[in-house]
Amino acid sequence: MPAKTKKSGVKLKLDTLTPQDYEKLSKPFVPARPVLKNCVRAFLSGGLICVIGQGVQEAFMAIFDMTSKEAASPTVAVMILLSVILTSFGVYDKMAQWAGAGTAVPVTGFANSMCSAALEHRAEGLVLGVGGNMFKLAGSVIVFGAVAAFIIGIVYLFLGVDGGAHT
Numbered sequence: 001m002p003a004k005t006k007k008s009g010v011k012l013k014l015d016t017l018t019p020q021d022y023e024k025l026s027k028p029f030v031p032a033r034p035v036l037k038n039c040v041r042a043f044l045s046g047g048l049i050c051v052i053g054q055g056v057q058e059a060f061m062a063i064f065d066m067t068s069k070e071a072a073s074p075t076v077a078v079m080i081l082l083s084v085i086l087t088s089f090g091v092y093d094k095m096a097q098w099a100g101a102g103t104a105v106p107v108t109g110f111a112n113s114m115c116s117a118a119l120e121h122r123a124e125g126l127v128l129g130v131g132g133n134m135f136k137l138a139g140s141v142i143v144f145g146a147v148a149a150f151i152i153g154i155v156y157l158f159l160g161v162d163g164g165a166h167t
Contacts, residue, residue: 001077044097049106053079076107083108087115114138 018023056078060071086092096103103109114134121129139145156162 041098041100042100042105045095046105047102049079049108051120053083053106059121079106079108080111083111084115088119110138110141132137 011097029102042150047140053075057068057071057075060066064071092103093116096109096112103112117136118130118134121133124133125128127133
């Protein structure tokens with residue numbers, strides 16, 4: 001089946017088109033990726049999320065007279081809650097479209113991924129839909145974290161390192 005290209009008028013046989021030929025033909029039609037702009041957006045949005053998290057932690061420290069170590073866990077919980085609320089209203093996904101990877105890196109990105117999966121499959125029921133699909137992503141992350149912690153613990157044991165835990 002011969003086909004003419006608009007630019008050259010050359011007839012090509014589509015069934016004998018190699019991947020390299022296809023790449024040459026399609027290259028002029030592929031939009032350029034604004035790498036620098038995307039990096040700046042990711043940096044600014046990820047930084048803004050971290051600044052908000054720092055503000056939440058400072059608020060816990062000031063209002064509840066906590067140390068930074070004591071305020072860390074409730075800060076993470078608040079950031080996760082904010083991410084889930086924004087995801088539920090569709091705001092986080094719009095932010096992620098503009099910001100790119102900047103919204104995926106902090107813990108809020110992980111919460112967004114889990115919440116999105118839960119919302120997407122809610123029509124299938126709570127157990128099989130929400131529960132089954134929400135943990136597809138989380139399961140692999142949790143397993144990797146547990147295995148990595150175990151391996152690091154074994155290495156520390158053999159090296160005689162106590163991990164900095166002093167009581």
